[in-house]
Amino acid sequence: MFQLLPKLFTSPRSAWLPIRQHAEQHPWGFLPVLIVLSFIPAICAYIGTAHVGWELFGSEDPTYLNQASALYLACMVYLGFLCGVSIMALMTRWVLFRTPGRPTLLLAYTFATCLSVPLMLASIGAVIPLRMMLLLFAVLGTLYSIVLLFRGLPVFMHLKRNDETRFYGACILAVGFLVFLTNGFIFMELWWQPLSGGEYISEPAESDDFS
Template sequence: MTREMARLLISPSNAWPRLRQDYDHHPFAFLVPLLLLPLLPAACLFIGTTQVGWSLPGNDSVQHLSSGSALLLATMCYLGFVAGVVIMGLFVRWVLFRTPSRPSVPGSLTFTTAIAVPLMLAGIVALVPWRILLLLAAAAACAYSVRLLFTGLPLFMRMQERQTLFYAFCILGVGFLTLLTTAFIFIEFWGQSLAGSGEYLR
C-alpha cells in the first residue's frame, strides 16, 4: 500500500484503483504509512529548529531551540499529523453516511492517509525553517491534497462521479477546520509546556 500511495504523487488516476484493491485485500495496511510518514516532518522540524534556526521579523539574529524543546515540538508535530488523519477519517465516514458507498473505519482512514501524504512529505522543508519556504511548501502540498481528494473520492469510494462533488466540498471544509484545530491545540500544548522556561537559544 505504501508503494501505491507514492504513485499518487505521479499518476493519481491510476494509483487510486490499485490502492482500493490493496485495501480490499489488506484493510489495515494503512497503519504503516500513517505511523511512519509523520516521522519525516517531525525529524526535519527537530533538525531545522536546533541546527539551522530562523530569524524573526526585524531581528537579524538567528534563533534556535534547545534539544528538549525541539524534541517536544517534534513530538507535537507527529501527534498532530496522526490525530489529524484519524479525525479526518472519522469525519469522512460521517459525511458519507447516507451513501451506499459509506466506507468502514479502516477504509476512511486509508483514504485520508493517502490524501495527507503530500502534506507529510512537504514537511522535509522544515529542515530549513524559513517562513516563506514553509508557506510555499504548505500551499503546494494543500493544493495537491485537494486534487487527490477530488480525484480519489469517486475512484477509491467507487461512487458515481456526479455524486462526489458535493461530498468532496464537505470533506474539504471539514478538513480545513480539522487542520486549523489540531495545529492550534498541539502548538498550544507545546507553548504551555515551555511557558517561562526560556527554551530559546541564540
C-alpha cells in the first residue's frame, strides 16, 4: 500500500479508487502503513523535546526534556496515533451504518489510516522549536486531511449524492476533532502524571541521562 500513498498528495481524487481496490484484495494492507508511519510523530517528538528544544508559551528560551521523559512522551505519542486511528475507523463505520456500501471494519481502518497520513507527515514540524512553525505544520496537516476526507469519501465509500457526502463527511469530521482532542488529552495525562510534568531541563539531554 505504500506505493499508493504518494498519489494522495499528487492526485487526491484519483488516488482513492486504487486504494479501495487494494484494500479489498489485501484487507490488512493498511497495517504496515499505520505501524511504520506512526513512528514519525513519535520520533519527531523525541528529537524535538530531548535534543532541539521547544519554545513553550510564556518563554522565549528553548525547554528540553530529559531522555527518560522524552522517550516516554514518544511512546505515548505513538500509542495515541494508533488509538486515534482505531477509534476513527470504528466511528467511520458507525456513521455510515445506513449507507448501502457500509464499509467493513478493515476498510474503515484503511480509510482512517489514509486520512491520518498528512497529520503523521506534518509532525515533522515537532523538531522545529518555533511555536509558529509548530502551529503552521499542524494546521496544514489538518486541512489536507479534511481535503482527503471530502474528496475520498464518495469514491472510497461509494456514495453518489453530493448532499449525502457532505453530511457524512461533516459527521466524520466532527467525530475526528472530538477524538483528536480527547485522545490527545488522555495520552498527555498518561505521560504528564507519572513523571510529575515531564521533568523539564534547561539544556539538551545527555545520551546517558535516564534519571
